[in-house]
Amino acid sequence: MAVDPARLARFVESAPRYTSYPPATEFHAGFGEREARAQLAATANGPISLYVHVPFCVSLCWYCGCNVVATSRRERGSAYVDVLAKELELLAAAGGGRPVVELALGGGSPNFLAVSDLEKLFAAVRRTLGLAGDAEVSVELDPRDTREEQLAALVSLGLTRMSVGIQDFDPDVQAAIHRMQSAEQTRGLVDSARRLGVERINADLVYGLPRQTPDTLAHTLDEVIALAPRRVALFGYAHLPSLRPHQRLVERAGPLPDAGGRAELFALAVERLTGAGYQMIGIDHFARPEDELAIAARDGTLHRNFQGYVVRRAEVLLGCGATAISDTGGAYWQNDGDLAGWQRRIEAGELPVARGVALGGEDRLRRQVITRLMCDGEVDFHEIEERWRIEFDDHFAPELARLAGDDFTELVEIDRERRRIAALPTGRFMLRNLARVFDGYQKSAGQRRFSLSL
Ligand code: SF4
DSSP states (O other): OOOOHHHHHTTOOBOOOOSSSSOGGGOBTTSOHHHHHHHHHHTTTSOEEEEEEEOEESSOOTTOOSOOEEOOOTHHHHHHHHHHHHHHHHHHHHHOOOOEEEEEEEESOGGGSOHHHHHHHHHHHHHHTOEEEEEEEEEEEOGGGOOHHHHHHHHHHTOOEEEEEEEOOOHHHHHHHTOOOOHHHHHHHHHHHHHTTOOEEEEEEEESOTTOOHHHHHHHHHHHHHHOOSEEEEEEOOOOTTTOGGGHHHHTTOOOOOHHHHHHHHHHHHHHHHHTTOEEETTTEEEOTTSHHHHHHHHTOEEEETTEEEEOOOSEEEEESTTOEEEOSSEEEEEOSSHHHHHHHHHTTOOOEEEEEEOOHHHHHHHHHHHHHHHHSEEEHHHHHHHHOOOHHHHTHHHHHHHTSGGGTTTEEEETTTTEEEEOTTGGGOHHHHHHHTOTTGGGOTTOOOOBOO
């Protein structure tokens, strides 16, 4: 797939990632436990996806944008799992036993947990909500800190997919972001997983880091392609030190690539990965054509949530753990991010909801438009009209007028005859720019900072 970086660079802007709509910046404290309980009751007993956040890492990577507690005190993991078990009980009491058809452990580093704590956690999920026998069980693992016995335990607990954090293999880039990780460590984890029968392996990469050049990234991509993961996630580095002050440390290593530099790195990665047979999914994922994510993309059934592009197995996503986000379709909410506060509320028998947002009809309509744009790069007016009983051209007249303007000539085509909008080749990479046009909150977003759209 050929990509012209100079052309892409012109369109780089600050925009939400649209892993939710409304974006998480619209969550507010007026949505609390009472509202979350009403949502759980209204969606009771149906199958769910469950996300469990494990916030601990043994050391802090300076580029990290996750909600992380850096500590070497492993016993904190054990105490944390005890509280997670209580939170799961509260969720089950509020919404009934629900078969978990998809369980994802993320963080932080789930491999921070000892084998006995992983077993305790899975036992709590089975006891409270219930884990379907054929559930997809995915875990993010850090090759620097995952032991063979943890991997074996996870496989016996039902692991079906592993995400391996790589970011970049170049030692200079790794020094710049305080994450030293040899190719041997990564290969060792991937080989162990395959020996244990785990074939579904994802690799996570980041571009836009200091000291990253087309040469260093090309070398990283060669190594990654040789590992033959089923999926690759290629995230643009989100440098937001006003929100994550530790990211200032990244600046010590030298300047960050500008929009042109980012576009060059991105274009290189797209060309290498698609040249190696990967199918590009949305704005930042790649998958082998036989992987179910690629199949969902071709079928038009791809979904997007806080984990990025996903195959949707359940309508309701519940988040468990500090900072975790839930999505019932009618509302989003986020748990307390302060570990002590999160624990205190659970010990008191409360759901630890910190903020959230209930979706009105207009939100749901716009969410569908934005989700289809982010997933498919196109929107079929008929599909939206049938579902929402609107006249697309009238309802979105200002948005369509904007997309017809000069700023979007190279990004999108409005096909009045076939009644659809479709991203043009350059727009396929800039879906965040297109989605933003349909974002009803952007006018009131003021000076809120989002990461760059490429
Ligand atoms: S391992 Fe991942 S979650 Fe932990 S500090 Fe590094 S980037 Fe953040």
